Amino acid sequence: MGSVLIYLLTACGVWFTIRLKGLQIRRFFHMFTILKSSRKSSTHGISSFQALCTSLAARVGTGNLMGVAVAISLGGAGAVFWMWVIALLGMATAFAESALGQLYKERDSNGNFRGGPAYYMSKGLNNKKLAVTFSLCLFFGYGFVFSAVQANSITSAFNGSYGFNPLYTGMAITFAAAFIVMGGLKNIARFAELTVPFMGLLYILVCLTVIWLNIEKVPMVINDIFASAFGLKEAGSGLVGAAIVQGVKRGLYSNEAGMGSAPNAAAAAEPFPPHPVSQGYIQMVAVFFDTIVICSCTAILILLFKDTGSDAQGIQLTQQALAHQVGPWGADFITVAILLFAFTSIVANFAYADNNLKYLKMDNFQGRWFLRIGFLLMLVFGSVATLPEVIALADLSTGLMTIVNVSALFMLSKVVVKITKDYHQQHDKGELPTYKPDEQEHQRLNLTKGIWQKD
Template sequence: MVEPSVIAPSFIEVWIGTINGYLWGSILIYLLTACGIWFTFRLKGIQFTRFFHMFSILKSSRKSSSQGISSFQALCTSLAARVGTGNLMGVAVAISLGGAGAVFWMWLIALVGMATAFAESALGQLYKEKDNNGNFRGGPAYYMSKGLKNRKLAVTFSLCLFFGYGFVFSAVQANSITDAFSGSYGFNPLYTGIAITFFAGYIILGGLRNIARFAELTVPLMGVAYLVVCLTVLGLNIDKIPGIISDIFASAFGLKEAGSGLVGAAIVQGIKRGLYSNEAGMGSSPNAAAAAEPFPPHPVSQGYIQMLAVFFDTIVICSCTAFLILLFQPEAGQAQGIQLTQQALAFQVGEWGSDFITIAILLFAFTSIVANFAYADNNLKYLNMDNFYGRWFLRVGFLLMLVFGSVATLPDVIALADLSTGLMTIFNVTALFMLSKVVISIAKNYHQQHDKGSLPIYEPDDEEQKRFNLTQGIWYKK
């Protein structure tokens, strides 16, 4: 008799793997690129024409209330989920498979993705509600249910997000941490996993506010530390940077004879890794955006904040990793993935560079773990699990998966996670297209006030409240 454990992986690898190949190899690349271009056009190139306004909003983003976390905490929470091992390992994979040209396409998808992030996060904030404790909650499931009046779509989206972010992705992140520490220091993966689970449990049991406070402290620290090290290396090699930039553009368009055959791979790998990293359009960051007390008190302000998150994640962090690797590439040999990133830094600064990347993986992956929990917890309502038993089911299952992920080989689970995330993205992008007029309307309202020199305040009248089907008591005309 054949064991079920032997049959299941074969089914998952062959069938689910094939579906994921089409989903992530073509469908989502075209869909998310189209979505980014669509909102870039409809919002009149907002990520370029109002680029500096993102930073001006950030100056006043520390205000919170008893109902919502601050905009800065929402930014850090979404960055905690975005800035993960993909920023260190994913970029290395993209360059290994697609060459230097992959970096250009990674930049391009991030720039158009900023408009998508603006749209989904502004909608998440617009359609937010209050939970039983008086705290703000929202996200794609909420604007699908209220904006599109399609509860079935909201439930389906929540189920995909709940599986992916509530259980699988965090197990994968835990696996990355334990692998790194096992390889670098010989630590037992099980013991490392138990330690990760203990600290994660301490943070997530404190709820979204505790997660937001942790992200607010950790994300800037890890981001600045990584940037300082990378920028120092780039500064020491400043004479080589123009050549690397030239190589990126030449390879992206096949202008180099040796790299002309890599153009297709560069496009696919750059766009794919960019989408994985910045998460624009996946429907994850609106969950954090909706939990914020916005300032200016207008849903569009959260669109700007989350647009900045995409810029920081891909244009800043991923670019630092890319330049670090491209400085080292002639010496790279057969190194791939995270080992390539480790060797690239060690080549520049000595052996401690490899240790630094290991610690960076710990911080990047751990912050992703706790942020993933927040996203899953936010969607319990649409699964009829926003109660004592539902919350504890998520907490216990989430923590057990961290231990499991620490010691397991996860290709089959990852395949299922990729499928759920891919479907989640299709549902979200479809909703974004259908709610385009709402995005354009609130963006116009915000910019009309801002351009007159007024502080933008969203005060919809009764007709607009009904037309958009907004939650009563959240936005009101004074």
């Protein structure tokens, strides 16, 4: 399943990069322009900035600290270059799926916006079976399993660093998560808006300080990355294949582009400019920040350390790399970073599962409480369990979810191209891009009444 996903997601990134004419490079700075006005919201939707932080909360997890270390251990420095390449391609995929999620959104019984892959499969492709299949996979993966894995990584880190009992740590995590998720998506979005910028910027600041202190070594590190990526180093050509596989895998699993998770957050936003494409741009920022910025910081930190002869792997490699530069508190800082990164992933995962209750006919009192109780119990279970079998189920769930979502994206690529063209035509004329489909387009695309065109 893993190799199929690598080929499928890479093909999807290449396809949308070509169809959108390299939009992620040509209009790279435009996505930051939109970010300036991303805090506007309404009673019906969260702000674009909150949607960005919610998707980043899910994207930025232990993989940014541990996964990068594993990729470098197995694929060498060259893995970092291929991680960058796949992130650039993934930006186009993230743009497409998030714009579609925003385009086909609906209002729930409380008047709040909901949307995502299940919605564009049901309306855009008129395929409810596909929508239900996707929702089941996402509900199982994000509602129960992935958060248990994140809880396990937190309790393991605190047990290893401080000897804390995993059960007690797990219960503390569960109570904190319960307090946040009981308030629904808006509460989760507010939490993400406060914590994600803080934790991300603090981690980047520490890494940049280390890089600045070792600035004379950085050109050698960058040279090592490029030389290893293409097998230009002596006796290094055999590692090229491993570098490509590990870099691509790390990039794909870190930025989540194409997996169908981020569109759930993107669809809940009140976009500004008021056009579905603006959410595509906002979610491109998330991929850039997650993989190009945070993963790169971890990678350079590790590559500055790897010649010291340490045989540490995984999160211990990241901890030792920082401790080597700043002293013993570096290992503690990484432990706290894991807590913040993994905990924000936990609450964002709940938001994604909650968003798909409708297609499972569970968007009611009983369904919401079933999700809440099951979600919280799995956090306790994940805190104390060893999870190889559950992780295998999670991988299967993610695989099916991704295959279904990417298939839908390919089939809806004409719609993505059309609305993107509409946005840029208005923007290039100096107008504020506003999506105003006429009645014919409304019917042809099967859009929800009262969202983009008032009844």
